Amino acid sequence: xxxxTQPDIHITVSxxxxxxxxxxxSYGATPYLFWYVQSPGQGLQLLLKYFSGDTLVQGIKGFEAxxxxxxxxxxxxxxxxxxxDAAEYFCAVGxxxxxxxxxxxxxxxxxxx
Amino acid sequence: xxxxxxxPRYKVTKRGQDVALRCDPISxxxxxxxxxxxxxxxxxxxxxxxxEAQQDKSGLPNDRFSAERPEGSISTLTIQRTEQRDxxxxxxxxxxxxxxxxxxxxxxxxxxxx
Numbered sequence: 698x699x700x701x702t703q704p705d706i707h708i709t710v711s712x713x714x715x716x717x718x719x720x721x722x723s724y725g726a727t728p729y730l731f732w733y734v735q736s737p738g739q740g741l742q743l744l745l746k747y748f749s750g751d752t753l754v755q756g757i758k759g760f761e762a763x764x765x766x767x768x769x770x771x772x773x774x775x776x777x778x779x780x781x782d783a784a785e786y787f788c789a790v791g792x793x794x795x796x797x798x799x800x801x802x803x804x805x806x807x808x809x810x
Numbered sequence: 811x812x813x814x815x816x817x818p819r820y821k822v823t824k825r826g827q828d829v830a831l832r833c834d835p836i837s838x839x840x841x842x843x844x845x846x847x848x849x850x851x852x853x854x855x856x857x858x859x860x861x862e863a864q865q866d867k868s869g870l871p872n873d874r875f876s877a878e879r880p881e882g883s884i885s886t887l888t889i890q891r892t893e894q895r896d897x898x899x900x901x902x903x904x905x906x907x908x909x910x911x912x913x914x915x916x917x918x919x920x921x922x923x924x
Contacts, residue, residue: 794909800852
């Protein structure tokens with residue numbers, strides 16, 4: 698069965714500093730991979746997705762993620778964090794694309810002044 | 811335009827009661843999904859529809875849970891004889907259909923069973 702591990706429950710980053718959120722997946726074939734963000738009281742918003750091709754994908758709000766097959770990872774990065782980035786971030790794998798996503802447990806990002 | 815709308819926003823019910831949660835998808839969206847998110851966890855797939863047809867209900871935890879989408883638009887998730895372990899955020903999402911169509915999530919219904 699597919700699974701997603703986000704090893705960091707909480708991360709605190711200073712505003713303006715760089716960010717990397719880790720995600721590891723377990724799946725027998727090349728999966729479809731996603732990152733979503735959830736702000737308090739809001740629905741989940743898609744940041745970026747990987748289906749195939751270039752392993753470095755660009756998303757919205759200045760985020761990017763890199764698919765590394767050898768490490769079964771899909772880590773999310775941002776060069777300079779803004780206070781508005783404080784939210785919960787979920788990595789997900791979708792064996793059938795967007796259908797029937799399997800989510801990780803999330804990483805809560807706190808941004809300090 | 812309007813996004814995915816879920817109602818009620820909050821629902822508190824007593825153990826043993828039935829509840830119905832409603833999802834109004836984005837107009838024109840073919841596919842509709844239900845997910846459940848327990849506190850401190852990521853969303854967990856429950857079921858999804860293409861038009862009015864339920865394509866996959868493998869994530870429904872047991873036979874107390876059911877979902878319908880009779881006219882291919884609004885969907886209702888029903889939980890019968892609620893139990894405290896059913897307390898969670900229930901999220902609905904819709905899409906244009908197909909594996910590569912992004913999901914648009916609603917704000918969810920927070921269900922609390924006392």
